[in-house]
Amino acid sequence: MKKILYLLLVFICSYSTYAADGHTFFDQHFNDYSENLDDAIDAKKDGIFIFFHMEECPFCQKMRRNVLGQKPVIDYFKQHFLNFEVDIESSVNLTDFNGNDVLEKIFAKRHNLVGATPVLAFFDLNGKRMVRRTGFANEKDFLLLAKYFVEKAYKNERFIRHKRKYR
Secondary structure (H helix, E strand, O other), X not given: OHHHHHHHHHHHHHOOOHHHHOOOOOXXXXXXXXXXXXXXXXXXXXXXEEEEEOOXXXXXXXXXXXXXXXXXXXXXXXXXXXXXXXXXXXXXXXXXXXXXXXXXXXXXXXXXXXXXXXXXXXXXXXXXXXXXXXXXXXHHHHHHHHHHXXXXXXXXXXXXXXXXXXX
């Protein structure tokens, strides 16, 4: 029995996600999105990604567990975006893309019309939301959504039509 437990422990430890090795999905910031835009421009990123969530949202938790910690996701998003999260129920102050001070929940609900979560939002380097999806996305769809933004395919077609090309 001890040997089985030991093997199980070794398997779990060796199967740890990329994020557990110190590579986290979300970037650190001081809740100033106007400054984050400047940082994204300086770093030659394609845009800013915001994960709008609620702490008790089961679909948000599922994305954190099964998608956001995966190496291909982290690598692609770190290459192309600055990545942040906003709790849509939080009363923490932030500065929006236009330099206005608001609460996180106001930024989410009024500025970005977030109701249900998770919301996956991609902003261009002017702070304009260009791509948005509500609900859980598996790893494949999440990466495809990001590429849809990076390749600016949203200018020519809706995501659902774009997605059909890759089935």
